[in-house]
Amino acid sequence: MTTDNGARILVVDDEPQIIKLLKVTLKAHRFDVLEAATGEQGIYQASISHPDLIVLDLGLPDMSGMDVLKRIREWSRVPVIVLTAKEREADKIEALDGGADDYVTKPFGMGELVARIRVALRHAGNVQQEPVLRFGGLVIDLAQRFVELNGSRVKLTPTEYELLKILASNAGKVITQRQLLQQVWGGHHHESDSHYLRIYIGHLRKKLEEDPTRPKLIETEPGIGYRFLLQEQAE
Amino acid sequence: MGKKAMSVAAIERNGKFMLKSYGWITVGTAALTAVLHAFGFAFDPVNIALLYLFPVLFSAVYWGLAPAIYAAAAGVLAFDYFFVPPFLSFSVEDLRYLLSFGVYLAVAALTASLAARLRRQAQLAKEREAHTAALYTLSRQMTAINDIRVLLENIALRVSATVQAQIVIYLPGERAELERAAWSPGDNGFGEAESTMAIAKWVFEHGRMAGKDTGTLGEFPGLFVPLRTEERTYGVMTVRLEGEGLATDDRNLLEAFGGLAASAIARVKLSEEAKLAHLTAESERIRTALLDSVSHELRTPLATIIGSATGLIDGDGVFSAEDRQELLATIRDGALRMNLLVTNLLGMVKLESGMLALRREWCDAEDIIGVVLSQVKGFQQRRRMTVKMQDPAPYFPGDEVLLEQVLVNIVSNAIKYSPDGEEIVISARTSGSWVRIAVADNGIGINETDRERMFDKFYRGPGAGGTTGTGLGLAICKGIVEAHGGTITASPRAEKGTVVTIALPAGEPEMPQGWKQREEERDDNG
Numbered sequence: 045m046t047t048d049n050g051a052r053i054l055v056v057d058d059e060p061q062i063i064k065l066l067k068v069t070l071k072a073h074r075f076d077v078l079e080a081a082t083g084e085q086g087i088y089q090a091s092i093s094h095p096d097l098i099v100l101d102l103g104l105p106d107m108s109g110m111d112v113l114k115r116i117r118e119w120s121r122v123p124v125i126v127l128t129a130k131e132r133e134a135d136k137i138e139a140l141d142g143g144a145d146d147y148v149t150k151p152f153g154m155g156e157l158v159a160r161i162r163v164a165l166r167h168a169g170n171v172q173q174e175p176v177l178r179f180g181g182l183v184i185d186l187a188q189r190f191v192e193l194n195g196s197r198v199k200l201t202p203t204e205y206e207l208l209k210i211l212a213s214n215a216g217k218v219i220t221q222r223q224l225l226q227q228v229w230g231g232h233h234h235e236s237d238s239h240y241l242r243i244y245i246g247h248l249r250k251k252l253e254e255d256p257t258r259p260k261l262i263e264t265e266p267g268i269g270y271r272f273l274l275q276e277q278a279e
Numbered sequence: 280m281g282k283k284a285m286s287v288a289a290i291e292r293n294g295k296f297m298l299k300s301y302g303w304i305t306v307g308t309a310a311l312t313a314v315l316h317a318f319g320f321a322f323d324p325v326n327i328a329l330l331y332l333f334p335v336l337f338s339a340v341y342w343g344l345a346p347a348i349y350a351a352a353a354g355v356l357a358f359d360y361f362f363v364p365p366f367l368s369f370s371v372e373d374l375r376y377l378l379s380f381g382v383y384l385a386v387a388a389l390t391a392s393l394a395a396r397l398r399r400q401a402q403l404a405k406e407r408e409a410h411t412a413a414l415y416t417l418s419r420q421m422t423a424i425n426d427i428r429v430l431l432e433n434i435a436l437r438v439s440a441t442v443q444a445q446i447v448i449y450l451p452g453e454r455a456e457l458e459r460a461a462w463s464p465g466d467n468g469f470g471e472a473e474s475t476m477a478i479a480k481w482v483f484e485h486g487r488m489a490g491k492d493t494g495t496l497g498e499f500p501g502l503f504v505p506l507r508t509e510e511r512t513y514g515v516m517t518v519r520l521e522g523e524g525l526a527t528d529d530r531n532l533l534e535a536f537g538g539l540a541a542s543a544i545a546r547v548k549l550s551e552e553a554k555l556a557h558l559t560a561e562s563e564r565i566r567t568a569l570l571d572s573v574s575h576e577l578r579t580p581l582a583t584i585i586g587s588a589t590g591l592i593d594g595d596g597v598f599s600a601e602d603r604q605e606l607l608a609t610i611r612d613g614a615l616r617m618n619l620l621v622t623n624l625l626g627m628v629k630l631e632s633g634m635l636a637l638r639r640e641w642c643d644a645e646d647i648i649g650v651v652l653s654q655v656k657g658f659q660q661r662r663r664m665t666v667k668m669q670d671p672a673p674y675f676p677g678d679e680v681l682l683e684q685v686l687v688n689i690v691s692n693a694i695k696y697s698p699d700g701e702e703i704v705i706s707a708r709t710s711g712s713w714v715r716i717a718v719a720d721n722g723i724g725i726n727e728t729d730r731e732r733m734f735d736k737f738y739r740g741p742g743a744g745g746t747t748g749t750g751l752g753l754a755i756c757k758g759i760v761e762a763h764g765g766t767i768t769a770s771p772r773a774e775k776g777t778v779v780t781i782a783l784p785a786g787e788p789e790m791p792q793g794w795k796q797r798e799e800e801r802d803d804n805g
Contacts, residue, residue: 133638133680151618239641239674246643246672257649257666264646267638267680 051165052076054095056086056112057127058105066099069154075161083107087115090122097165099157100144101127102135110138117143123164127152133267140220140268147218147268163216163274177212180275182252182261184212193252203228204248207241211262211272220269245270300342301349307334308353316361327362328383331355335387339394347391354387355380403528410532413441414539421543430547431461431514434540438516439463441536442529445519448506448540449479457483460514469501469519478503479515486512488534492524504533506541513544568737572750576620580613587613623751626684627736630758637678637762644707644716645672647679651686651705658691660699667706673714676786681759685767688752689718689779697722697776713765713782721776730769730777756781 053075055066060081067077078093080086083104090098098116102109113124123145128135136147145164148157175187181194186209191198200208206228211219221238229237245264249256263271311334315327322330331354339347356369359380364372371377417437424430431448439446445463447470452458457480459470469475478496482489482503489495490502500521506514516537518525525533587606591598598606629635645668652664686705693703701721708715725733732738734757737750753767760767765783772778 151614242641242643242646243674246645249645255666256645257668258652259649263653264650266647266650266683267678 051096054078054089054098056080057101073158083112086112090116097161098122098124100124113142113144123168125160125164136268137220141222198251204244207244208248211270215272216274218265218269218271300346304334304338304346304350308357312357312361324362328358331358332387335391336394339391340398344391344395351384351387414535418539425547427547430543435461435463438536447517448514450514479517482515483512491520504537506537508541508545513541572737580616584610584613623755626755627751635762639676639678641674642677642679643672643674647683648705650683651690654687655690659694662694663702665702665704669708673707673709675714675783677763677783685756685759688756693718693720709785712785714785715780715782717778717780719772719778724771724775725777733769
């Protein structure tokens with residue numbers, strides 16, 4: 045994780061207390077912290093100081109965080125992690141489908157936020173994908189299209205394999221149901237197809253997880269989507 | 280006049296009917312004369328005169344006084360012409376017969392008027408009976424109706440049918456101004472005319488009748504009856520009267536209707552007020568409970584947070600690394616507890632204000648329980664969580680975020696009220712058209728009365744004494760489960776402890792046949 049050190053993080057939030065907290069903690073984790081108290085300032089800062097990652101509060105005084113995200117996404121692929129209130133599932137989905145890389149629900153634990161930042165930074169830096177993904181006993185060979193669990197092959201249907209591939213290549217990041225549907229089924233899906241998705245995830249868990257009710261690989265983000273857990277997250 | 284009286288009066292005015300009755304009397308008298316003439320001289324003339332009283336009585340009873348008098352006259356003439364010497368002449372030989380005629384006429388007039396009065400009385404009795412029946416029906420209907428509008432419309436229709444006139448009922452509206460509240464069909468502007476409204480207002484303010492044939496505005500083509508009980512006036516009923524006024528009887532009836540309507544309105548108003556008073560008392564009770572609960576539940580964690588934080592700031596260097604860790608953990612736990620409280624409070628507000636919108640999607644019980652287990656991992660300590668899942672896992676429509684919240688609440692309770700190291704069993708299965716998810720603990724158990732009330736807001740069982748909580752969690756669970764059309768119940772476990780079961784409608788996932796098959800066929804992965 046040493047590569048993350050020194051990464052420049054822009055915090056866009058109107059609450060001085062949150063800014064202060066993030067500044068102190070992120071600096072302690074050796075990140076470089078920039079701050080912006082309004083959406084306009086955030087967009088401006090993002091354009092002039094080229095941060096490596098943006099932590100964006102969705103509730104800003106001057107404009108909606110969603111609009112800030114849209115404006116930034118017009119010209120930048122910089123990873124964005126949004127901060128939201130708990131009950132706002134719809135906001136989270138909108139932000140994630142609108143280009144945010146991940147979300148953290150307020151109130152959040154610092155460990156959680158730092159973990160999300162690290163994952164997002166890693167995925168942003170990692171343009172070239174490894175042909176073989178390894179997660180503990182699970183091996184996914186993207187070149188040969190096979191999956192091994194604790195040394196033995198696991199038989200997956202094409203759809204299950206596609207799902208696993210997308211989740212695992214984004215390990216640590218949340219993937220919304222819509223993103224999964226779009227990537228696996230292409231343009232031919234309906235919102236109502238999300239229950240097929242659930243069935244497939246159920247099948248995958250049955251084939252890969254020791255105990256499907258205590259998943260260690262594919263975690264459900266209720267109402268949002270799924271997250272392939274990095275091994276440190278599963279502990 | 281009542282409906283029947285009106286119709287009889289109308290018939291009496293009907294010339295055809297009158298002619299008919301006079302015709303029948305003429306024919307009858309002629310027939311009687313013919314019979315008497317055939318046998319006539321066997322009778323004494325006095326008896327003959329008496330026999331001529333029959334048509335008189337008959338007419339009096341069936342047609343009233345005027346036909347009876349006509350019958351008497353016809354009788355006298357026939358008697359004189361055919362039976363009094365000289366026969367076949369109206370002249371009278373024996374002047375004593377004139378006295379007989381006089382007596383006959385007097386007797387005829389007297390009996391006729393008596394019979395007619397009897398008939399009228401019978402008719403009145405019938406009318407009264409009809410009025411009483413109308414009042415009775417109305418009063419019976421009114422006790423069954425609890426909506427003022429429906430009630431008034433009912434009254435307007437019935438009164439209108441009874442007095443054969445248009446009815447408009449006024450009630451004070453929101454700004455205490457009289458408004459048309461109900462009316463019988465065919466109100467063509469009468470009820471809304473300025474003059475009508477003005478009189479109605481006067482009647483409402485003074486609580487006295489006005490309009491047609493009353494001391495106030497006697498010439499106005501309408502009668503205004505206040506709807507009043509002993510204490511106050513609730514509104515005004517107006518009868519539109521184009522032609523003649525109402526008979527005293529009908530006015531009395533109208534007043535009776537007015538009184539009935541007033542007491543019905545009073546009854547509805549009182550029950551509304553009582554309901555409101557009950558609600559106010561209830562919300563007062565809940566507010567007090569909320570304040571108690573919230574102030575206690577907020578202050579306790581706040582005290583630990585402030586205490587620990589100030590301790591750490593002021594006593595820097597005094598604490599060992601372990602002490603510091605402990606104080607920091609206290610701060611975290613206090614804050615988490617406050618977070619739970621705020622979440623529950625917001626949840627309750629959402630539920631109560633009807634802002635809770637379900638996002639129904641197909642849920643996988645296994646998936647939901649998995650999320651719940653990871654949520655409670657932080658505070659289950661050494662309690663063992665066992666999952667008994669039906670294979671395949673139940674699959675049903677629901678809001679997974681809210682249902683997860685429900686289960687987290689129930690499982691947290693199970694953890695809270697059972698000793699460390701015990702087992703908590705979570706099971707999910709489909710039975711019939713229901714999906715049942717049950718959480719069983721080996722805890723202190725709940726007695727029967729509490730099992731009913733534990734899902735009430737702010738209710739905390741006697742066993743809850745030492746543990747923390749707001750008494751909101753299970754109330755929210757109940758609200759969410761019921762919003763799904765399901766039920767939540769608690770029952771004792773065979774040995775010890777409690778089982779909380781939520782039952783949710785299973786629904787039918789519209790899984791196309793062959794969809795799965797196709798998928799298996801494409802299975803070409805190693």
